[in-house]
Amino acid sequence: MIAPVRQRGIALITAILIVSLAVIAATAVLSASSLGIQRTSTLQETEKAWWYAVGVEAWVKTILQRDAKNNKIDSLGDIWAQPVQALPVEQGFLSGEIVDLQGRLNLNNFAASDSARFTQWQNVLIRLFELLELEPSLARPISEALRDWVDRDQSPTPYDGAEDNEYLSAVPPYRTANRPMQSVTELMAIKGVTPDIYKALLPYVSALPQIGTAINVNTAPEALVRALAVKPSAALEEFIRDRLEKPAENTSELMSNGALTGQDVETAMISTGSKFFQLRAQATIGSSRVAIYSLYYRADSGEPLVIARSTDSE
Secondary structure (H helix, E strand, O other): OHHHHHHHHHHHHHHHHHHHHHHHHHHHHHHHHHHHHHHHHHHHHHHHHHHHHHHHHHHHHHHHHHHHHHOOOOOOOOHHHOOEEEEEEOOEEEEEEEEEHHHOEEHHHHHOOOHHHHHHHHHHHHHHHHHOOOOHHHHHHHHHHHHHHHOOOOOOOOOOOOOHHHHOOOOOOOOOOOOOOOOHHHHHHOOOOOHHHHHHHHHHEEOOOOOOOOEEOOOOOHHHHHHOOOOOOHHHHHHHHHOOOOOOOOHHHHHHOOOOOOOOOOHHHEEOOOOEEEEEEEEEEOOEEEEEEEEEEOOOOOOOEEEEEEEOOO
């Protein structure tokens, strides 16, 4: 009588084990299938978000082109300067803004071979440090190290320049670029630039693929406009206050009314129009998000060109 009971017990355990294995297998199949569906859905959402972002990039071309036909100047009242907070699209929304990169101090201007022009840009940076409540004494050595980073030679700028010999002793070691900056993030590699200095300067600087670009006084941040003057005057403060409604039509207008003088900056260092713009757009579809940063060059005539693009980071 004992053997049949044991056999039935073993058979029952075997049956339970088989059912358990079948349940585990079925759960694994369902889980893998669900994961696959979710992965496919995420890929589809990301792909859709990417094409929406590229569509915004193309749309901005038409905006910049239309603006050039309608305006002789560029100001914060132009159509391109109006940000889009949340434009609804199928399954998500778009947001973005266009930034005038000539409303910033071009770091590559410090590659100027003309010492007098370099000194002028250096003085603007020193005054900007003061206005941003950064240590002014740091601006001079940083500007000289910056010049060595973007110029083509290996001769350190007196007295605080920095070429390869300065950076090869770093951990890890690296060399100077000896070419124009491709991104403002390179500023972090410059001798003397700390994370706090970088963060403070970021809204005021750009890295344009052209040396000697002027600062658009109609679109530059207020602190940068004030940094153009040795001592900001009442006329300059009035211009800053009213420029949204009354942007400058030309640079001679600012010189004639005393907002800026020849002792502050040369006319070639400022402008009322711009050629370089950046699109910062985000497309959110479902749970996927794509951010795109596109650099435009808008010549005096012709269609604006996208000359650089990055995703998720400037």
